[in-house]
């Protein structure tokens with residue numbers, strides 16, 4: 053079955069937990085495992101935090117858009133901002149790379165997203181914004197009867 | 199909202215107990231509380247109890263590493279305990295165990311630092 057949802061919210065750090073919880077609630081219909089749910093919540097948190105901190109530099113006038121597509125057991129999530137964009141995407145994806153060490157960023161966001169999902173792609177135009185797309189196939193053989 | 203910190207000073211050790219969700223939003227609260235404590239008390243070591251954490255992302259890694267760096271000039275150690283499997287995975291990915299030590303429980307961490315329990 054195919055299903056889709058989209059949410060938009062202001063670039064405020066308070067909305068990071070709202071984003072995680074909303075996506076998790078939507079995906080719950082696929083009956084994911086606890087591990088899968090944790091992984092997806094972490095990935096959403098990473099991408100949304102990046103949009104807020106790096107994309108909009110914490111300017112709450114910015115808007116973050118999340119789209120979630122379900123197609124049978126496959127979850128596709130895109131997180132989009134219309135912020136500053138990324139000059140060098142390959143460098144940004146390197147483990148431990150951060151452009152904001154002064155903010156105690158760990159530079160592990162993209163590494164975590166790549167690790168927890170099957171696929172990740174980053175489309176960014178400097179001065180225009182960034183879209184991060186991630187995809188994950190949920191496990192099919194789950195225990196149905198407890 | 200769904201995050202809280204409890205701190206307790208035991209001699210020169212600061213015990214920090216985390217509850218709820220540690221993300222970019224709550225990291226600033228944790229940073230402020232621990233740093234204020236480090237200024238006001240004679241603290242050498244930090245024991246970070248993650249038993250009550252229900253969620254953590256890479257912002258948690260950043261704030262923990264930042265506190266570790268603050269202890270360096272004092273010659274102190276940072277020990278984490280009560281780490282769940284998902285949190286362990288993030289620590290591992292970030293290579294945090296190269297600088298932090300891990301103990302199962304808070305009492306073990308205190309023992310490792312030579313505190314009578």
Ligand SMILES: Nc1ncnc2c1ncn2[C@@H]1O[C@H](COP(=O)(O)OP(=O)(O)O)[C@@H](O)[C@H]1O
Nearest residue numbers: 102103106107144150151157158159161162182
């Ligand atoms: N949405 C975004 N807009 C602009 N820059 C971004 C965005 N997402 C990531 N970046 C850039 O990529 C770098 C790496 O991101 P990440 O791996 O999450 O590490 P961190 O957030 O800890 O810096 C960031 O420091 C930033 O320079």
Ligand SMILES: [Mg+2]
Nearest residue numbers: 098101102161
């Ligand atoms: Mg990040």
